[in-house]
Amino acid sequence: MSRSLSFLDKSFWLTESDANPKHVACLQLLEMPEDADSSQYVQALYEEVKGFSRATPPFNCRVKTFLGYPLGLQPVKSMNMDYHIQIHKVEDATCRDSLDEFVARLHESRLDPDKPLWQYHFIYDTTHRQYAIYARVHHMYGDGSTLVRWFQAGYLSTPDNDKFIPVWAVKRLRHRSPKPRKIKRFWQSLVGALRIAFDLSVIFLRLFLKICRINPHYMPIPFSGTKTVLTGQVKPGRAVATTDLDFERVKALGKRTRATANEILLCAFDIGVHRLLQDHGHVFKKALCTNMPINLRKPGEKTTGNKIAIVPVTLAHGEQDPYLRLRQIIINHRIVKYAAQHASPGAFSAYTIVIQSFALVFEWLRLSNLVKPIANVLVSNVPGPREYRHLKDSKLLACYPISTMTPGGGVNITLMTYAGKANIGMVCCNKNIKSLEPLAKYFEEAFDMLEASVDKPGLNIDDIGEHVERVPVSIVSD
DSSP, X not given: OOBOOOHHXXXXXXXOOSSSOOEEEEEEEEEOOTTSOTTTHHHHHHHHHHTOOOOOTTTTEEEEEETTEEEEEEEOSSOOHHHHEEEEEOSOTTOHHHHHHHHHHHHTSOOOTTSOSEEEEEEXXXXXXXXXXXXXXXXXXXXXXXXXHHHHHTSBSSOOSSSOOOGGGOOOOOOOOOOOOHHHHHHHHHHHHXXXXXXXXXXXXXXXXXXXXXOOSSSOOTTOOOOOTTBSSOOSOEEEEEEEEEHHHHHHHHHHHTOOHHHHHHHXXXXXXXXXXXXXXXXXXXXXXXXXXXXXXXTTOOOOBOOEEEEEEEOXXXXXXXXXXXXXXXXXXXXXXXXXXXXXXXXXXXHHHHHHHHHHHHHHTTOTTTSOOSOSEEEEEEEOOSSOOEETTEEEEEEEEEOOOOTTBOEEEEEEXXXXXXXXXXXXXXXXXXXXXXXXXXXXXXXXHHHHHTTOTTOOOOOOSBOOSSOOOOTTOO
């Protein structure tokens, strides 16, 4: 019997193309034990994990379709482990720039739609104790919260060769809540649909009033982003960069500035993206926008699949003081957060589907270069394990999430908190920008400057290409 899929799950299958695959991935850096033979260890581990050919749902399921439309997930009779588990020998597995380039080439290809939609790639050399795993899975299997929960179950808190079970073979209990009677389910569905329809109409009404400049304090208007070399029609080819940040510093700065960790990171990413785009000759007359995924699950809820909404947030403009830019982002972020809190989760999920559907139509018709993007950046934050984890007897040093591309392009930035660090993965289409390594450097410098600006009010950012047509009024001035 096939597992059912929500419409949001199905949308990742329906909108996939060779130019824009819909898988998400992570780059894991691991360290083999001290007594291991670096020339043989990874090859032996690769052969061992290939032996776990009895996968559990959804890792043993292919997509069942009718005329191309996905109906559900259906178990396969046997697994082709040579496809799902692969190994690559490289010159230096410790060189981050080379590793990012190698992963970008793996990330740009599409998963085989006739097989279960996941792969594990071992990447190693024969001289270093550090090696890497690039793991990817189709987005229709689950969102970031779901995938991280599965990831945690497949890694151990202490080194152990006997209890080792790879992620795809871990048995997961299915939580079944008692279903109400059919009549009660019908009325619950009807009331829920009416609530969603009402809240969704309110959302679009307020957006219309914002267009008319009657209600300016609301979410950004869809498709009002700024065209840049990062946006437009998504084409084959990817650029990937990874970096780290001490998450304790982020939390400490958030406490000092009364900001959330997301707001701190948004400010640093905003400055970094401005600097990257200025390198390519961009000037800006208005703020950039970001898309932010919101987890719609209730606390403690462990449902699988995708249960998210993606909402736009206006970033900063017109201030060279990093702290004042942060205050702008705080205000803009909380306007959107307030709107989300006063509508049903289903309404914001429906809003996401409606807006993204228009973006997908533009992408199918190859019109993304002609219309403005929904946003310039997508930033998401996924909480991971607080302590170090282990794959068999190897220590997991870092885990960098690498996401898919949204219709209309931009740069997709995802971070996962792991063992006190923020492991950050960035990906974009490489049609105009061949490397995101400068963005990783600019982000680190922007965070350092934002941190220092709290105690040094005179600290300003260099010109980042912003043009202001009128005299700005600071949101924190008297």
